[in-house]
Amino acid sequence: MSTDPSQDKGPDLTQGVTIESLVDGRMLVGRVGEDAVLLARRGDEFFAIGAECSHYHGPLAEGLMIGDTVRCPWHHACFSLRTGEALHAPALSPVECWTTEVREGKVVVRGKAALKQDKAAASAAGAPQKIVIVGGGAAGFAAAEMLRRQRYQGSIVMLSDDDALPVDRPNLSKDYLAGTAAEDWVPLRAADFYTEHRIDLRLKTRVAGLDARARELELGDRSKLAFDRLLLATGAEPVRLAIPGIDLPHVHTLRTLADCRAIIARAATARCAVVMGASFIGLEVAASLRARGIEVHVVAPERRPMERVLGPELGDFVRRLHEEHGVVFHLEDTARAIDAQHVALNGGGTLAADLVVVGVGVRPRLALAEAAGLAVDRGVTVDAYLETSAPGIYAAGDIARWPDPHSGAAIRVEHWVVAQRQGQTAALNMLGGQEKFEAVPFFWSQHYDVPINYVGHAESWDELAIDGDIAARDCTVRYKRQGRVLALASIYRDAESLMAEVAMEQDAVQLRG
Numbered sequence: 035m036s037t038d039p040s041q042d043k044g045p046d047l048t049q050g051v052t053i054e055s056l057v058d059g060r061m062l063v064g065r066v067g068e069d070a071v072l073l074a075r076r077g078d079e080f081f082a083i084g085a086e087c088s089h090y091h092g093p094l095a096e097g098l099m100i101g102d103t104v105r106c107p108w109h110h111a112c113f114s115l116r117t118g119e120a121l122h123a124p125a126l127s128p129v130e131c132w133t134t135e136v137r138e139g140k141v142v143v144r145g146k147a148a149l150k151q152d153k154a155a156a157s158a159a160g161a162p163q164k165i166v167i168v169g170g171g172a173a174g175f176a177a178a179e180m181l182r183r184q185r186y187q188g189s190i191v192m193l194s195d196d197d198a199l200p201v202d203r204p205n206l207s208k209d210y211l212a213g214t215a216a217e218d219w220v221p222l223r224a225a226d227f228y229t230e231h232r233i234d235l236r237l238k239t240r241v242a243g244l245d246a247r248a249r250e251l252e253l254g255d256r257s258k259l260a261f262d263r264l265l266l267a268t269g270a271e272p273v274r275l276a277i278p279g280i281d282l283p284h285v286h287t288l289r290t291l292a293d294c295r296a297i298i299a300r301a302a303t304a305r306c307a308v309v310m311g312a313s314f315i316g317l318e319v320a321a322s323l324r325a326r327g328i329e330v331h332v333v334a335p336e337r338r339p340m341e342r343v344l345g346p347e348l349g350d351f352v353r354r355l356h357e358e359h360g361v362v363f364h365l366e367d368t369a370r371a372i373d374a375q376h377v378a379l380n381g382g383g384t385l386a387a388d389l390v391v392v393g394v395g396v397r398p399r400l401a402l403a404e405a406a407g408l409a410v411d412r413g414v415t416v417d418a419y420l421e422t423s424a425p426g427i428y429a430a431g432d433i434a435r436w437p438d439p440h441s442g443a444a445i446r447v448e449h450w451v452v453a454q455r456q457g458q459t460a461a462l463n464m465l466g467g468q469e470k471f472e473a474v475p476f477f478w479s480q481h482y483d484v485p486i487n488y489v490g491h492a493e494s495w496d497e498l499a500i501d502g503d504i505a506a507r508d509c510t511v512r513y514k515r516q517g518r519v520l521a522l523a524s525i526y527r528d529a530e531s532l533m534a535e536v537a538m539e540q541d542a543v544q545l546r547g
């Protein structure tokens with residue numbers, strides 16, 4: 035048997051592959067030296083870019099090629115095949131790009147191409163001088179990054195009442211909490227990124243007020259900060275339960291890096307944990323604590339975990355999956371009180387707990403927008419361009435309720451990728467663009483080795499169509515209303531998830547006529 039590691043990476047693309055071996059619209063993986071390279075064909079054009087997604091190293095060759103772009107199978111980032119640019123979050127960094135040439139019936143990959151900076155500097159007359167972003171999370175960071183990617187030359191001030199650099203928040207309930215991701219995975223960028231890109235990131239800085247007319251913010255120390263364009267990206271905060279003992283030191287919520295570190299510190303000596311809430315975050319926390327060898331009990335009022343979002347079949351699957359890993363559920367029950375070593379349940383039981391994590395949902399942080407008199411309707415109301423009722427003030431992420439062209443409703447979601455993409459769209463529009471936010475919502479959740487991807491948005495459905503075998507972890511679940519697919523959840527069916535996303539995009543175009 036061959037043990038040559040280069041064999042695993044496919045053909046040597048510097049030697050070329052025959053044109054016939056690459057069908058139009060297809061991709062293959064080969065190597066250029068030590069690099070794994072994706073070679074793609076579109077008509078008579080050939081493209082070569084890095085084969086691994088710059089988000090979490092997803093295999094791009096298993097993704098979907100659409101025109102001169104490729105979408106990652108894992109979390110639907112999108113890259114330009116021409117330049118390697120990360121066109122859609124969650125990837126924010128480009129992948130490398132190589133030049134190709136056709137020679138004697140073969141396509142040959144040549145040297146690395148420099149990343150094209152073909153964007154005009156966005157500093158023309160009329161561009162805003164001062165852009166301020168309130169929020170150092172998914173939307174705020176993606177906006178700042180996109181502003182500089184567009185070669186915006188003016189001032190960017192980013193205000194965050196957190197004490198940490200913008201972090202990869204989804205990781206806080208998954209690998210980082212489980213102890214399987216290193217500390218340096220957590221920040222979205224190192225501190226010098228902000229200096230190099232002239233992003234004036236001010237941590238531990240609370241914004242206390244907004245005067246929309248005067249275009250001015252009031253900070254926690256009562257100082258004022260003027261802006262030409264403003265992005266509100268204040269995110270959400272965990273709901274706190276009003277029960278005795280909720281303020282005890284071993285009772286935690288999870289939103290920030292500090293929250294996560296506090297749970298990890300407690301987990302070092304904890305033997306039994308109670309997780310309140312069978313939400314995505316609650317159950318991801320349960321899985322991560324199990325990875326640390328802690329006994330975990332989940333207490334939640336619903337009959338099945340995640341039934342409201344995923345339906346009964348996937349809900350039952352998720353429950354079984356966690357039970358197989360030793361999690362004990364106490365469903366249709368709630369906590370009545372907490373003391374130093376126990377959680378008392380309304381159903382009469384008592385659970386031992388030297389660590390309690392409360393994951394019972396979040397509330398969007400709307401106070402600033404409300405006090406400033408912006409239109410608010412269970413979220414900050416924005417138009418298709420993500421502009422609020424106050425001209426020049428935009429909102430993105432967990433706080434924004436936008437007119438979703440796919441469901442035809444104004445929706446607000448709490449998804450990482452949506453927040454980042456909205457931040458990117460808001461950035462373009464703050465620079466004078468006219469870009470509608472039309473992305474199909476997407477989120478993922480990870481439980482042990484099982485990823486669940488969800489594309490679309492279905493608050494309710496009249497038909498649920500299962501294809502494949504949920505127990506075998508190979509399935510799609512389509513949520514339909516009047517025959518129309520509103521959303522699709524999938525386990526290990528990434529190509530179908532991507533194709534559903536594209537179908538929903540096309541569907542929305544047809545609906546608009």
Ligand SMILES: Cc1cc2nc3c(=O)[nH]c(=O)nc-3n(C[C@H](O)[C@H](O)[C@H](O)COP(=O)(O)OP(=O)(O)OC[C@H]3O[C@@H](n4cnc5c(N)ncnc54)[C@H](O)[C@@H]3O)c2cc1C
Binds near residue numbers: 169399430
């Ligand atoms: C543990 C965890 C795991 C998650 N996992 C997933 C996942 O797997 N998949 C998924 O799709 N989504 C996931 N999410 C949800 C996702 O992280 C959020 O939808 C996303 O972070 C929202 O981005 P945002 O920019 O709106 O808000 P945030 O990322 O919360 O950022 C808000 C920022 O605003 C700042 N801020 C708020 N108010 C003020 C103020 N008055 N002054 C100054 N600063 C202020 C905050 O400090 C923070 O920096 C997870 C969330 C958590 C907490």
Ligand code: FES
Binds near residue numbers: 108109125
């Ligand atoms: S690994 Fe590619 S989008 Fe996450």
